[in-house]
Amino acid sequence: xxxxxxxxxxxxxxxxxxxxxxxxxxxxxxxxxxxxxxxxxxxxxxxxxxxxxxxxxxxxxxxxxxxxxxxxxxxxxxxxxxxxxxxxxxxxxxxxxxxxxxxxxxxxxxxxxxxxxxxxxxxxxxxxxxxxxxxxxxxxxxxxxxxxxxxxxxxxxxxxxxxxxxxxxxxxxxxxxxxxxxxxxxxxxxxxxxxxxxxxxxxxxxxxxxxxxxxxxxxxxxxxxxxxxxxxxxxxxxxxxxxxxxxxxxxxxxxxxxxxxxxxxxxxxxxxxxxxxxxxxxxxxxxxxxxxxxx
Amino acid sequence: xxxxxxxxxxxxxxxxxxxxxxxxxxxxxxxxxxxxxxxxxxxxxxxxxxxxxxxxxxxxxxxxxxxxxxxxxxxxxxxxxxxxxxxxxxxxxxxxxxxxxxxxxxxxxxxxxxxxxxxxxxxxxxxxxxxxxxxxxxxxxxxxxxxxxxxxxxxxxxxxxxxxxxxxxxxxxxxxxxxxxxxxxxxxxxxxxxxxxxxxxxxxxxxxxxxxxxxxxxxxxxxxxxxxxxxxxxxxxxxxxxxxxxxxxxxxx
Numbered sequence: 296x297x298x299x300x301x302x303x304x305x306x307x308x309x310x311x312x313x314x315x316x317x318x319x320x321x322x323x324x325x326x327x328x329x330x331x332x333x334x335x336x337x338x339x340x341x342x343x344x345x346x347x348x349x350x351x352x353x354x355x356x357x358x359x360x361x362x363x364x365x366x367x368x369x370x371x372x373x374x375x376x377x378x379x380x381x382x383x384x385x386x387x388x389x390x391x392x393x394x395x396x397x398x399x400x401x402x403x404x405x406x407x408x409x410x411x412x413x414x415x416x417x418x419x420x421x422x423x424x425x426x427x428x429x430x431x432x433x434x435x436x437x438x439x440x441x442x443x444x445x446x447x448x449x450x451x452x453x454x455x456x457x458x459x460x461x462x463x464x465x466x467x468x469x470x471x472x473x474x475x476x477x478x479x480x481x482x483x484x485x486x487x488x489x490x491x492x493x494x495x496x497x498x499x500x501x502x503x504x505x506x507x508x509x510x511x512x513x514x515x516x517x518x519x520x521x522x523x524x525x526x527x528x529x530x531x532x533x534x535x536x537x538x539x540x541x542x543x544x545x546x547x548x549x550x551x552x553x554x555x556x557x558x559x560x561x562x563x564x565x566x567x568x569x570x571x572x573x574x575x576x577x578x579x580x581x582x583x584x585x586x587x588x589x590x
Numbered sequence: 591x592x593x594x595x596x597x598x599x600x601x602x603x604x605x606x607x608x609x610x611x612x613x614x615x616x617x618x619x620x621x622x623x624x625x626x627x628x629x630x631x632x633x634x635x636x637x638x639x640x641x642x643x644x645x646x647x648x649x650x651x652x653x654x655x656x657x658x659x660x661x662x663x664x665x666x667x668x669x670x671x672x673x674x675x676x677x678x679x680x681x682x683x684x685x686x687x688x689x690x691x692x693x694x695x696x697x698x699x700x701x702x703x704x705x706x707x708x709x710x711x712x713x714x715x716x717x718x719x720x721x722x723x724x725x726x727x728x729x730x731x732x733x734x735x736x737x738x739x740x741x742x743x744x745x746x747x748x749x750x751x752x753x754x755x756x757x758x759x760x761x762x763x764x765x766x767x768x769x770x771x772x773x774x775x776x777x778x779x780x781x782x783x784x785x786x787x788x789x790x791x792x793x794x795x796x797x798x799x800x801x802x803x804x805x806x807x808x809x810x811x812x813x814x815x816x817x818x819x820x821x822x823x824x825x826x827x828x829x830x831x832x833x834x835x836x837x838x839x840x841x842x843x
Contacts, residue, residue, distance in 0.1 A: 331673065448692035453683040456673050463642045463662045464684050464738065507674060511718035514692065516674045 302536040310425045315528035318486035321437045323524020326499035331455050339496035340393030344370035346492050350400035354407040364484045371476035433485040440478045494543035501550035595658045600650035610636045612797045622773040625788040632795045634777035661735035663745040671720045678715035681734045705733045725756040745776040749784050781832040
């Protein structure tokens with residue numbers, strides 16, 4: 296017991312634990328919308344895109360949150376804009392835009408060197424790099440995300456389920472998409488310090504997929520995913536300290552372990568519910584084949 | 591004749607210089623029950639989008655009478671049936687901007703129950719949308735559309751991919767709604783199953799080629815122009831029945 300409580304004596308750990316738990320809850324909740332929109336890959340892509348902003352802001356001496364945040368938001372909006380057009384899938388849009396941004400970031404750092412936060416911490420996450428400012432920024436982003444989801448719940452749900460019908464029912468789909476991309480960019484940006492570029496996508500996707508396996512109700516999925524995200528963050532951060540492994544790694548592994556347990560307990564029966572999660576939900580007003588293929 | 595809910599005058603629209611609608615004139619009256627008849631690519635969906643205000647005509651004009659509320663029912667085949675949403679949650683989606691908090695108010699819950707009750711599926715509120723029959727799924731989306739209290743209901747291929755019993759169920763439901771004062775426009779390429787039972791048809795292939803009752807529109811020469819294939823039309827109990835002559839020839843010979 297003493298060993299388990301030992302890290303709580305260190306303020307850096309407590310700050311890291313708060314950030315990991317809040318970040319897990321934040322990514323868990325936003326991840327529900329991302330996963331159901333068939334944009335699971337966006338977390339991976341956007342974190343890489345933000346790395347381009349990280350590099351650029353480091354070189355020109357701009358605040359990391361401002362530079363990388365703006366960069367990430369513009370990338371997210373570009374992805375959303377391109378993928379809403381007929382003829383190009385969301386995954387293709389994400390692949391083109393974000394890998395180009397990541398490559399640009401590496402090129403900038405190769406030319407000018409890193410003058411900002413640690414390169415390794417940005418890639419893999421570190422509890423040592425968490426400052427009090429990071430904690431407050433993350434709490435601010437979490438409160439903002441909570442407000443956005445609460446006040447726009449039905450619009451977000453409607454556009455996620457069926458953007459075309461939402462649009463003709465009076466929802467400003469472009470506005471809702473932009474708002475979600477803003478929250479997503481801010482969430483990734485404020486969690487990168489602990490989880491890292493390479494693993495942040497998993498914190499968006501894994502809790503939402505587990506939650507989908509456990510419920511057929513949207514609001515329950517939102518709650519379950521948030522709780523699983525927070526639990527993964529809390530447990531993962533503790534494991535990170537005791538096993539001396541980067542925090543992003545343990546947080547993601549805890550999520551994966553929960554996935555494995557749910558899969559084992561349900562005997563894979565609920566896995567079919569996740570089948571369409573890689574399809575873009577934004578379906579056009581034209582016929583597409585296969586209805587109720589599995590009833 | 592009363593003031594039309596929607597008036598289309600010489601409406602033309604195209605994608606990448608390819609015309610999809612040409613010089614379309616259409617009046618939609620408060621009592622209208624019209625089937626837009628045509629094959630895939632004939633401009634049916636584009637016409638619906640124009641009526642919905644989703645696209646602006648490149649030529650011509652579309653006017654809507656003040657206070658006209660239009661609701662849209664999507665094609666069942668375009669719906670993601672794996673989406674984690676129950677019938678009640680799906681219907682409630684159309685209550686946009688009515689409330690600042692996510693959960694439904696007691697008044698909203700009553701409203702949802704009322705509209706589902708009207709459509710005979712009030713007891714299915716807590717079911718997942720996948721766990722409904724085709725007819726119940728169609729009723730659910732109609733319930734979502736009705737929650738907006740529309741004067742005009744647009745349905746995209748409402749009987750596509752459903753069985754005969756569901757087709758009858760949907761048709762009778764739409765007839766009831768029309769009797770209750772809701773104008774109905776639907777698209778279909780189902781000649782015998784749906785089009786022949788509607789009070790009014792518009793045959794569309796980029797242009798409107800014919801308009802009137804099924805007896806006026808379901809004619810061999812019209813069908814050949816619209817569908818690009820020769821078809822025979824028989825009469826059965828005063829209704830036109832379309833026969834594919836190639837299938838009949840194969841069977842005979």
